[in-house]
Amino acid sequence: MSMLEVRNLSKSFGSNKVLKDISFEVEKGQVVAVIGPSGSGKSTMLRCINQLEKADGGTVNVCGMSMFTAGENGGAVYAPAKTLREIRLKVGLVFQNFNLFPHFNVLRNITEAPVRVLKMNRKDAEEKGMELLKKMGLSDKAKSYPFELSGGQQQRVSIARALALSPEILFFDEPTSALDPELTGEILKVIKELAEEKMTMVIVTHEMAFARDVANHVIFMDGGVIIEEGTPDEVFGNTSNERTKQFLQRFLE
Amino acid sequence: MSGKEILDVTLILLEYLVPTLKLFFFTLLFSIPLGMVVALLKMCKFKPVSWLTNIYILIMRGTPLMLQIIAIYYAIPYLKISENLPVFLKNILDGIDIQGDAFMFRAVLTAFVLNYAAYFAEIFRGGIESIPKGQYEASEALGFTKIQTFFHIILPQVIKRIVPASSNEVVILVKDTSLANIVAYAEITLKAKQQMQIYSSLTPLFIAGAFYFVISMVMTVVFTFIEKKLNYYR
Ligand SMILES: Nc1ncnc2c1ncn2[C@@H]1O[C@H](COP(=O)(O)OP(=O)(O)OP(=O)(O)O)[C@@H](O)[C@H]1O
Numbered sequence: 001m002s003m004l005e006v007r008n009l010s011k012s013f014g015s016n017k018v019l020k021d022i023s024f025e026v027e028k029g030q031v032v033a034v035i036g037p038s039g040s041g042k043s044t045m046l047r048c049i050n051q052l053e054k055a056d057g058g059t060v061n062v063c064g065m066s067m068f069t070a071g072e073n074g075g076a077v078y079a080p081a082k083t084l085r086e087i088r089l090k091v092g093l094v095f096q097n098f099n100l101f102p103h104f105n106v107l108r109n110i111t112e113a114p115v116r117v118l119k120m121n122r123k124d125a126e127e128k129g130m131e132l133l134k135k136m137g138l139s140d141k142a143k144s145y146p147f148e149l150s151g152g153q154q155q156r157v158s159i160a161r162a163l164a165l166s167p168e169i170l171f172f173d174e175p176t177s178a179l180d181p182e183l184t185g186e187i188l189k190v191i192k193e194l195a196e197e198k199m200t201m202v203i204v205t206h207e208m209a210f211a212r213d214v215a216n217h218v219i220f221m222d223g224g225v226i227i228e229e230g231t232p233d234e235v236f237g238n239t240s241n242e243r244t245k246q247f248l249q250r251f252l253e
Numbered sequence: 254m255s256g257k258e259i260l261d262v263t264l265i266l267l268e269y270l271v272p273t274l275k276l277f278f279f280t281l282l283f284s285i286p287l288g289m290v291v292a293l294l295k296m297c298k299f300k301p302v303s304w305l306t307n308i309y310i311l312i313m314r315g316t317p318l319m320l321q322i323i324a325i326y327y328a329i330p331y332l333k334i335s336e337n338l339p340v341f342l343k344n345i346l347d348g349i350d351i352q353g354d355a356f357m358f359r360a361v362l363t364a365f366v367l368n369y370a371a372y373f374a375e376i377f378r379g380g381i382e383s384i385p386k387g388q389y390e391a392s393e394a395l396g397f398t399k400i401q402t403f404f405h406i407i408l409p410q411v412i413k414r415i416v417p418a419s420s421n422e423v424v425i426l427v428k429d430t431s432l433a434n435i436v437a438y439a440e441i442t443l444k445a446k447q448q449m450q451i452y453s454s455l456t457p458l459f460i461a462g463a464f465y466f467v468i469s470m471v472m473t474v475v476f477t478f479i480e481k482k483l484n485y486y487r
């Protein structure tokens with residue numbers, strides 16, 4: 001079953017067409033890397049799927065539930081609020097700049113949504129939170145506040161926070177871009193471990209080596225369209241597409 | 254002034270500290286929630302509401318509080334004698350007794366609350382708008398409702414940010430209560446002025462000043478404590 005189906009997704013900001021008929025699918029357990037130059041619409045695509053931005057047209061299905069469908073005269077017709085909420089809980093999003101809640105300690109950052117949104121009791125949520133922290137190698141930081149952590153540690157907490165809701169798909173928007181180069185490794189390692197556990201993930205990244213290593217599917221976007229997609233070998237190895245070549249060239253230099 | 258006279262004056266002024274503090278606390282009690290509402294109205298996406306709220310804020314902050322106290326205190330008596338008012342309004346006005354102390358207190362309090370709500374509203378709005386968009390987005394992506402987001406994620410951070418500015422307003426309010434003497438509201442400044450004339454001495458004014466000073470200091474200490482308490486995160 002495909003976990004995510006995107007058909008002809010389009011989105012404009014004013015007269016600026018940022019997404020033009022984007023279509024792709026993500027299968028269960030797949031790790032998809034989305035690459036492309038700045039301004040190509042990668043973030044906007046993730047934000048539309050995560051309901052932080054309203055799409056203008058197209059169809060998106062998540063775990064067999066329809067988020068919106070193309071209306072008769074073009075626009076996107078969204079599902080009822082209840083369905084949208086259900087879909088929201090199936091997807092998780094990890095931000096470039098973490099967006100942790102500064103007034104909560106690390107554990108509370110992770111447990112707050114399970115407790116308030118899923119109505120889990122606090123004790124169970126904390127047990128699960130501690131488990132996730134252990135997995136992230138941060139057991140000793142449960143009582144720390146975000147400002148006391150390094151960027152890499154903060155990003156690992158934010159991954160734990162997203163995982164605490166047990167999402168079916170996890171989206172990452174450049175999870176290492178706000179980090180010092182020496183800290184990106186610890187995040188990539190965590191994502192790699194999640195991939196080994198067959199977590200379904202869509203990762204927007206500028207780390208080409210990582211994309212090649214971890215992803216089993218690569219999407220190259222430019223100017224609001226998907227220029228090319230395929231296995232890492234197809235895209236990185238021997239692409240015949242001129243624009244992909246040009247883009248990758250810049251990363252090899 | 255003799256020591257005994259000073260003691261007498263101090264005791265009298267102490268008695269009139271009560272109406273001063275009453276005005277102070279009731280102003281805070283009403284103007285803080287009202288300020289919150291005004292802040293939300295000003296941020297309303299429906300422009301006419303936002304504009305009207307802004308006009309209210311501009312007037313309150315752009316004209317003297319003393320003038321506002323006088324205007325509100327005399328507005329109702331003047332309206333009462335005016336001829337061409339709608340009947341329902343006339344009925345309401347007829348029901349208001351403008352003689353007693355209770356009316357004076359309510360009129361003065363109304364002026365203070367309306368004025369301070371405008372100041373608090375701007376502080377709250379600044380606080381709310383200073384919270385990064387990412388906080389809302391993270392909260393939304395985690396499935397919190399709008400109301401949960403506001404009360405559990407945004408508001409606690411706003412409170413931390415507005416404590417210093419609010420503390421300023423509160424200390425100013427301590428001293429602003431003296432403006433109520435303009436309509437003969439029997440508070441400490443009015444009494445100090447009377448005692449000054451009785452004894453032909455400035456000492457009562459100094460004593461009143463000392464009272465204000467002490468209350469301001471207490472408020473400053475309280476707020477410094479709150480600020481410290483909220484300093485557990487950045
Ligand atoms: N809220 C917005 N309002 C107006 N224009 C926007 C908004 N968000 C994004 N855009 C525009 O949409 C285009 C795509 O932006 P987007 O952030 O999706 O690109 P991106 O591929 O994520 O780039 P980057 O690699 O720099 O993160 C850009 O031209 C950007 O200016």
Ligand SMILES: [Mg+2]
Nearest residue numbers: 042043044173
């Ligand atoms: Mg982006």
